[in-house]
Amino acid sequence: MTKKIVVAITGASGTIYGLRLLEALAADPSVETHLVMSPWAKENLAVEATDYTEKTVRALAEVVYDDRDLGASIASGSFQHDGMVIVPASMKTVAAIATGLADNLIARAADVTLKERRPLLVVPRESPFNQIHLENMLKLARMGVEIIPPIPAFYNQPQTIDDLIDHNTMKLLDHLHLSNDYSRRWQGLAAAKQAARQEAFHA
Template structure:
């Protein structure tokens, strides 16, 4: 693993934007590119106390792109992004990625990660899951995309929401091979 990777964090309009916001903070030692979809902003409005302030803090962590900025450098394979995490990943964005329908920057960058055979991690959040959602996840899992559901464990006895969020983020960092002690490992 490189000491400093080029990593894209994309936040889409699924519940659990806190996962994406906290993940971006944990990646501060890397070159970070951040995309927030318009629908993610709407969810942020519901799930954070001051979404505009959260967005401003996020913009300080890396280079920020709007999801309609299809001309962004990260939209090209030649830019050499090492890894991308869509966190949380809505079922709509999951469907777009699974079908190569690159109509916004999140879907396009994901498409690039797949064609360039780079690490792509999706953190889907929906319940219950329909056969369509499951088929899309299976299709992507079969070609090596990591599916890490926003699904915290309880065996480590979480005491706060942050403990539960950190469990999922720890799993993402494990896949990225970034050392972390964000959750208690089973031993």
């Protein structure tokens, strides 16, 4: 059975997190991806992900929407999907969702995802968080939103930036209930020590 996943990319730094998720979803034949990018996401694409163009990113999704199109299918609660991910999520978008300010398609799609009680994953990319950021995220968490900041793990012995990105992608796929082996998983302390010894031996 095909799963419909909505992916929104905002203007926060960390565009590559959204792109890697799109690539993972595109490789899964059981997933139909619906994509919306904010204007500043497109600007960041040119600055941060120089190996990608807007055309190549759009090609990773089955359906692509304009962020200004509040008449799009994903703006309605009657559009059934299996989860929405905002990655990366700017603090502006987090604030808009927390206050119900559905003034663009990303915020509106998130609003209807909440009201229909469907999974909503938010990947906030900001540091440090101020009190407003924290209060907005707490408000969303209390509504059932999954807040998944791209904080790296090191037990899996990452060797490259790609390893760190892949680990976050694995988490997002897990929370979308999509089986994957995108990154090394925790196998217990003994296995972690053995892996560390092997890495040191081959270094």
